Amino acid sequence: MFHLLDPEVGFTSAVIKDPQRFVGRTQLISNAMRAVNTTSSLIAVFGKRGVGKSSLMRQIQLIANGDYEIVTRAGLHHLIPERKRRYYTVFYTCDSKIENAEELLLRICTDTDSEDGLLRLVPDRGKELAEFTRSNSNDQSTDLKILK
Known part of the structure; x- marks a missing residue:
């Protein structure tokens, strides 16, 4: 199947929402999966401007909503729980x-x-x-x- 992609999406400062356009950060995805699947956890992301915090949080939001595509793509399918959890999420940036x-x-x-x-x-x-x-x-x- 052939897909046309907008070359600006994922190669600019725009937030990456599509798991197929998000690459790397395997350890952070692994940590997020463990946090999402822990009964009492809090995820905080901080860092310098433009390093991908919002893009990472969008991927974590997908995981929390039950979309594990990024986890599978990162080779972390073993972290997907048998009883999948789904959360209501909100997303805010300061x-x-x-x-x-x-x-x-x-x-x-x-x-x-x-x-x-x-x-x-x-x-x-x-x-x-x-x-x-x-x-x-x-x-x-x-x-x-x-x-x-």
Whole structure:
């Protein structure tokens, strides 16, 4: 089968979403598979600008959603569990508009992005952000109330 590929996709700074265009990072994919299949794990990705963090996270998101193509392509099929897990995922990047934790939390809780937003998981009927306030407690926690 013959496929035409856009040469700009995967060879520019664009995020790579297609597992067939993602290469390398086998150890990171292995670590991600182990984390996704552990009952209490957290995945954090950090690094310099332009090194592929978002592309890696898109592949991890596919794994968490039950798409193991990148795992198979990396020769790590032995890490695919017999009882496959599927998770609901959201995807956010911090940009210049996010200056603190409160702004990040506000974006996470109010973003209506149809592919990546948290609110896409909540039925539209009755969805309303009623209040967003910072509490006066010592731990700098944020109170957020979403009412139906």
